[in-house]
Amino acid sequence: MNYRPLFHLSPPSGRLNDPNGIFLDGDTLHVYYQHDPCFPHAKKQTGWGHAIASLSAAQPWRHYPDALYPIREYDAHGCYSGGAVVDGEDVWLFYTGNLKRDGVRIPSQNRVRAVEPSGPAGGFYEHDPANPLINGPAEGFTGHYRDPQITRDDAGWRMVLGAQAEDETGHVVLYRSTDLAHWSFEGALTFDTSQAEPGLSPDLVPGGYMWECPNLVTLRDRATGEDKDVLVICPQGLEPVLADGSTHYASSDQCGYLVGRLDGTVFHVERGFSELDYGHQFYAPQLVEKDGEAIMLGWMGLPAQDDTPTVKEGWVHTLTLPRRVWLEDGWLRQAPVWELPESDSVATLQAGEGTYALVDDSGAEAFRVTYGGGELCLACGGDERVVPCPAGSLDLIADGCAVEVFAGDGRIAGASAVFGASGARWKGWEAR
Structure with a gap:
């Protein structure tokens, strides 16, 4: 069996x-991702993998050595998700360090300078x-306090974090900075739906x-x-x-996602919540702004869904293809960045x-x-x-075990992970 895709990013x-730290260097797309290199043979040691590809044409990803490892006191139990910031000549990676003491989760937000990535x-x-x-959650929040994503606006830098309040409800909290080093807590976002x-x-x-x-974004x-x-969010439960x-x-x-306008910590909702993807495996996307639009990749997996046939091949899960995401009449639309060439494992x-x-071939x-x-x-x-x-229009893409559909x-x-009876060797798409 061989389920590995050619153009969807999968771990070596x-x-x-989760995809992490997406940024653009000219035409080169850098993607970091949550990586447990020894799965399933050793205990969880989540760090960050790193790969690049060109936006201009479909090509296999180039893999680099892992960028982050959970070896410091504040991230001893995992370098969890985060984002990248390009500030002039500097590239900074921000991530959540996970530390557990006596069963208590202690999250921290940290940064790393990427030199010559x-x-x-x-x-x-x-x-x-x-x-x-x-260091640690703000007052009123639990240890589930993670996944920093940072963008710039007229007031400086803004960081959003996923959070859980002590009453076990989900939130987004906002921090601000002028120098990317010192951060002030602004509060949890609230939502005005009066005009939504x-x-x-x-x-x-x-x-x-x-x-x-x-x-x-x-x-x-x-x-x-x-x-x-x-505002893109991943609500659990x-x-x-x-x-x-x-x-x-x-x-x-x-x-x-929600569409509207952020004023302080109030998000004035103009378009209410819509799911970003309606396939069977899609979660934890990351977006990077580009010319009024965005480039997005998502995880083609879900928590607690690691038991797939690819485990026997020594790896599990992929990311989506890079997608162009744009706003039109208050709705997000999506399309793959690349047009894939046909092969025995790629059918479009x-x-x-x-x-x-x-x-499939059978x-x-x-x-x-x-x-x-x-x-x-x-x-x-x-x-x-x-x-x-x-x-x-309807666009259908099968690349190894990774299947993506774009309609309307x-x-x-x-996005769905699909495992054919004869592996991921596709006869093609047939009209019924």
Whole structure:
């Protein structure tokens, strides 16, 4: 069996999860990611892997040695997720250090200077001697306090963190800085929904017991020319909802976005919560702004879903393809950055409404897409996901075990890990 994709980032060995520290150096896309190189043969030791690729054309990823290892007192139990900041000639990586003492989680926010990350060695990494820059959670929050993502606005630098309050509800908290070294706590974001239009999900703002991996970016709406703040969050613990024949919150680990305007710590919601991806495996995305749009990658996996056939090959999970993400009429749209060349493990199709099956070399159907009548249905192994979707283009991509669907001119996306009976050797997409 061989399930490894050619163009979706997978780890050389071990376990991959959240994408981290995405940044652009000209046309070169740097992606760091959560990496347990010894999975499943040793205890969890999460650090950061590092790989690069060009945005201009599809090519296999170039892997560098891991960038971060959990070897310091403040990150002894893991270098958890975070982001990258390019400030002039400097590239800084920010991450959450995980430390557990007597069963108590002690999170800290730390930074590392990446020296020559585009060089032949993949960079050298210098931890700030002032670490931890933020030691422990703010008052009223638990040890679930992580995943720093940093962007610039007119007031300086802003950091958002995923957090859990002591009443076990999910939040995003905001810090500010003028120098990337000293951070002041501004508070938890609150949400004004008085002028909000609904998104695709049942809630204007979701609940959940923890919000992970927040992203706060400013994108220019193609339809209006206005700049809007887009807040991406990953709420955990939502109950599945079936409404109007559509599937919402199918997993307890969700990911979605809100559109509006941040003023202080108040997020004025203009478009309520919509899930970012309706496939079977998608979580913890990271976005980097580019020319009024964004480049995004997500994790094609979910917490506690490590038992896949690829474990026998010595690795588990992939990231999505890099996606272009833009705002149009208050909605996010997505499209793959690359057009993939066909091979025995890569099958693509550009189509319209209809029913299409991904068939492997044994003749078995591994995945099915049904598009029409204002709906998109994604079916894998008896698990069907249905979402409203207007008529438009349909792009189907299978690359090894990684399958991605883009429907309705980019209005709906779906990522799923698919394991054919004969490995990931695809006969192709067939109309049904």
